[in-house]
Amino acid sequence: MSExxxxxxxxxxxxxxxxxxxxxxxxxxxxxxxxxAAVGGNADGGLGTDVGAIMGAIDKAWSESGVAxxxxxxxxxxNSEMAIEMMPETRRDRIVICNAPLVEGAVMxxxxxxxxxxxxxxxxxxxxxxxx
Amino acid sequence: MDQDFKRRLIMAMADAIIAHxxxxxxxxxxxxxxxxxxxxxxxxxxxxxxxxxxxxxPLPDALKAIGxxxxxxxxxxxxxxxxxxxxxxGKALPPEPSVADAAAALDRAIADVKARGKSEAGQKTMLxxxxxxQVAFAAGGEDLATRLPAVAAEAADATVPMKAIRGRASFLxxxxxGHMDPGARSSSLLVxxxxxxxNEA
Numbered sequence: 001m002s003e004x005x006x007x008x009x010x011x012x013x014x015x016x017x018x019x020x021x022x023x024x025x026x027x028x029x030x031x032x033x034x035x036x037a038a039v040g041g042n043a044d045g046g047l048g049t050d051v052g053a054i055m056g057a058i059d060k061a062w063s064e065s066g067v068a069x070x071x072x073x074x075x076x077x078x079n080s081e082m083a084i085e086m087m088p089e090t091r092r093d094r095i096v097i098c099n100a101p102l103v104e105g106a107v108m109x110x111x112x113x114x115x116x117x118x119x120x121x122x123x124x125x126x127x128x129x130x131x132x
Numbered sequence: 133m134d135q136d137f138k139r140r141l142i143m144a145m146a147d148a149i150i151a152h153x154x155x156x157x158x159x160x161x162x163x164x165x166x167x168x169x170x171x172x173x174x175x176x177x178x179x180x181x182x183x184x185x186x187x188x189x190p191l192p193d194a195l196k197a198i199g200x201x202x203x204x205x206x207x208x209x210x211x212x213x214x215x216x217x218x219x220x221x222g223k224a225l226p227p228e229p230s231v232a233d234a235a236a237a238l239d240r241a242i243a244d245v246k247a248r249g250k251s252e253a254g255q256k257t258m259l260x261x262x263x264x265x266q267v268a269f270a271a272g273g274e275d276l277a278t279r280l281p282a283v284a285a286e287a288a289d290a291t292v293p294m295k296a297i298r299g300r301a302s303f304l305x306x307x308x309x310g311h312m313d314p315g316a317r318s319s320s321l322l323v324x325x326x327x328x329x330x331n332e333a
Contacts, residue, residue, distance in 0.1 A: 042207025052204050074299055075209035082212040
């Protein structure tokens, strides 16, 4: 199984440092076995989220198997939903936002993805964290 | 709608947001993350910077362009919400709308905002201003441009005793009570700005 077949992971935080830090933890777990992109901050470099940058991160982490997005607070979710809608139609149904905590969700999703699991399994693994 | 009128609408909205940016940020500091004024200012400055290009378009396309600019530049949840509102209006409005067209388009755009924010009336959001304004607008009558700003201002005031259910303010639970919702205030400011241009016409 080639590496680019694994589901990609996108981390979206209001803070670039949080996004990068979470990505560091993912890399430590799974190395380069999953496509990964982290994005944080608004267009001015302050705290916030940026639809254009999220679209860029989805492109960077793109896999034909799909992309799972992990978000922190509300604006990150709303802006990620907007970014998905603005992606090419052929890709939209292969991009999901996981209802999971950012750091733990990203690590769990990436670990699942590194084993070659399909997108719905990656999402379910991340979302188990919310089920308790 | 001619280019000059579209320009006056954009300038009035941008001026209102920019002039009240600190107030909006202060409201957001009380119950949110304190960036609503700065975010909206950034978005409307980008709209102003592109005003020549935007106002040259027919009204539906101009609204879509404004919506896209807000989505890309605001940098908070209010970007997709106001962007969705503007794009929804752009989709629903004819190039030369009547009052009835505008009320119907606002109703549809509000439905888009509800879906985007997964929110309803009474949850202490911009919808708590937009919905009463749409209702008053749809009821019609004389002096709409004079009456709607008062409807909007009262509706924004009415968010003060509400408990936030959606958005960052919802994290505060009961502590969100007693503060005006910043999105309700920015919506009220935009309604006032738009009506002021129609009043001058």
